[in-house]
């Protein structure tokens with residue numbers, strides 16, 4: 001069908017990303033064609049260097065493909081200007097990283113308010129929304145702690161609250177449990193399960209850990225910049241619905 005179909009949150013058509021380093025070209029992505037359903041929980045796996053983070057940067061509008069098309073909610077975003085990309089990114093996408101990416105000597109609350117600085121909502125509303133986002137990840141009472149006084153799991157919760165605060169349709173998480181022990185990682189996954197199930201946020205997560213990947217409903221495997229496999233099964237989120245939400 002030639003017309004854009006809006007039943008998929010993401011549609012990738014033959015995405016290629018080539019990095020040029022001096023004389024050498026690195027083909028990080030070699031033609032990725034793939035679609036993601038609304039409210040999907042997708043895990044992306046694959047060996048180091050297979051292109052996972054490159055793909056996440058393109059999905060997050062932090063980078064542009066060398067060629068190919070990316071439709072986000074039916075809109076071709078592959079050729080937008082930087083400003084247009086930033087506007088869509090701020091409105092629709094939340095990010096969670098392995099190393100949390102928080103301002104360390106700043107309170108949890110201020111970190112979560114950060115994405116709202118450039119929006120035109122009042123400081124009162126920004127505060128209310130940040131408080132609510134922190135409560136949603138189980139950090140009520142921790143709002144005024146500096147993030148460098150928090151545990152790894154708590155820091156990742158702050159990062160998730162920050163990703164949530166603009167009410168995104170899509171959350172991208174690159175190795176969100178990579179710096180956490182397995183128990184804390186499972187707690188973080190419970191939060192992701194709830195966000196996916198209760199708020200219908202589409203979740204795309206990169207992980208090396210098969211246990212973490214098993215929470216997702218769908219697993220996509222990359223190798224050398226190409227899709228080499230896909231698995232669909234009931235995810236751990238579906239098997240054991242997160243409680244306490």
Ligand SMILES: Nc1ncnc2c1ncn2[C@@H]1O[C@H](COP(=O)(O)OP(=O)(O)OP(=O)(O)O)[C@@H](O)[C@H]1O
Nearest residue numbers: 019021026027028047048049050051052053054055
């Ligand atoms: N900014 C860059 N400049 C040049 N080459 C890059 C850049 N970013 C990534 N690459 C190269 O692109 C390829 C894919 O890298 P990418 O970071 O996407 O892999 P990955 O699957 O995320 O790996 P890991 O599991 O180690 O995080 C690698 O060969 C990498 O060296």
Ligand SMILES: [Mg+2]
Nearest residue numbers: 052053054174
């Ligand atoms: Mg990576």
